[in-house]
Amino acid sequence: MQETLTRLTFPLSTTSAPCSEEEFVARFNQRPGKEARMGYDCPLCRNKEFVLRVENGFHRPYACRCVTIRQNLTRLRNRGLLELYERCTFENYHVTEEWQRGARDCALSFQKSPLDGWFFISGPSGCGKTHLCTAIASQLILSGHDVQIHRWVEWAAQAKAAVTDSGAYAALVQPLKDCEVLYLDDFLKVQHGTRPTAADIRLAFEVLDTRYNTPDKPVLLSSELSLRQIAALDEALAGRIAERSRNHAVQIGSAPGRNYRFK
Ligand SMILES: [Zn+2]
Incomplete structure (x- = not known):
C-alpha cells in the first residue's frame, strides 16, 4: 500500500x-x-x-473498509459459514415471547455501540443465542470491523493439541488476542456428560484476560453455561466476563417459560 x-x-x-x-x-x-x-x-x-x-x-x-469486509466474507466462505451469516439476521430472528424480545433488544443495543464492552448470552441449545451472536457479527463485518469467529469446541481442541509446539500454539491463539472483535460460539462446550478441564479454563483465561486488559477489545460469547456455572469453574474468568458484559448480558433459562435477565 x-x-x-x-x-x-x-x-x-x-x-x-x-x-x-x-x-x-x-x-x-x-x-x-x-x-x-x-x-x-x-x-x-x-x-x-x-x-x-x-x-x-x-x-x-x-x-477502503470493503477490503476488510471482503477478507471477513472470504474467511466465512472458506469455513462454510457464509450461508449461516446470510440467514441469521436480526430481521429473521422471530420474536413471539417476551424473553426473545429482551434478548434481541440487548443484542441490537450492543451492535450499535460494539466498543462498549462485551456481549454474553447463555441458554440451552436451540434458544437462539447463536442466531443473535451471528446477527451481531454479521453487522460488524459489514461495517468494516475485523471479526474473528471460532467455535470453542474445535478451536480449543486444536489449541490444546498444539500446546507443546510453541509456534503452532501461538499461531492458533495469538489471532484471538489481537483481533478487533472476537466471537467464540458455544464457549466452554465439552462433550456431553463431561466438564471443562483445567486446560480448557487456562486457555479461556489466557485469551479473555488479554482482551480484558486491553481497551476496546470486544468479545461476543455464546454459552450453554450461565455466569454462575462459569464462576463455579473459575471465579476470576466469570468475574471478567461479568464485568465487561455488565451492560449486555442475557441469560435465558430452561423451558418452560424461558426467562432472561440482564446482569
Ligand atoms: Zn470500498
Missing part, C-alpha cells in the same frame, strides 16, 4: 478539475471500479478498494 500511496499522491495544483477539491474527491470515489466481489458491492469506493481524501493539500488514497 505504501508504494501505491506514494505514486498516487499529488499536489492539488496539478489537478485541472473545475470544482472544489472535495467535489473532485467525491466524484473520483464514485467512479466505477471493478466488479463487485464476494457478493459485496461497495458504495464508498465502487469496488476500487481505496478512497481518496483531501489531506494537507494532497489527494491521499486510503484502503
Whole structure:
C-alpha cells in the first residue's frame, strides 16, 4: 500500500478539475471500479478498494473498509459459514415471547455501540443465542470491523493439541488476542456428560484476560453455561466476563417459560 500511496499522491495544483477539491474527491470515489466481489458491492469506493481524501493539500488514497469486509466474507466462505451469516439476521430472528424480545433488544443495543464492552448470552441449545451472536457479527463485518469467529469446541481442541509446539500454539491463539472483535460460539462446550478441564479454563483465561486488559477489545460469547456455572469453574474468568458484559448480558433459562435477565 505504501508504494501505491506514494505514486498516487499529488499536489492539488496539478489537478485541472473545475470544482472544489472535495467535489473532485467525491466524484473520483464514485467512479466505477471493478466488479463487485464476494457478493459485496461497495458504495464508498465502487469496488476500487481505496478512497481518496483531501489531506494537507494532497489527494491521499486510503484502503477502503470493503477490503476488510471482503477478507471477513472470504474467511466465512472458506469455513462454510457464509450461508449461516446470510440467514441469521436480526430481521429473521422471530420474536413471539417476551424473553426473545429482551434478548434481541440487548443484542441490537450492543451492535450499535460494539466498543462498549462485551456481549454474553447463555441458554440451552436451540434458544437462539447463536442466531443473535451471528446477527451481531454479521453487522460488524459489514461495517468494516475485523471479526474473528471460532467455535470453542474445535478451536480449543486444536489449541490444546498444539500446546507443546510453541509456534503452532501461538499461531492458533495469538489471532484471538489481537483481533478487533472476537466471537467464540458455544464457549466452554465439552462433550456431553463431561466438564471443562483445567486446560480448557487456562486457555479461556489466557485469551479473555488479554482482551480484558486491553481497551476496546470486544468479545461476543455464546454459552450453554450461565455466569454462575462459569464462576463455579473459575471465579476470576466469570468475574471478567461479568464485568465487561455488565451492560449486555442475557441469560435465558430452561423451558418452560424461558426467562432472561440482564446482569
Ligand atoms: Zn470500498
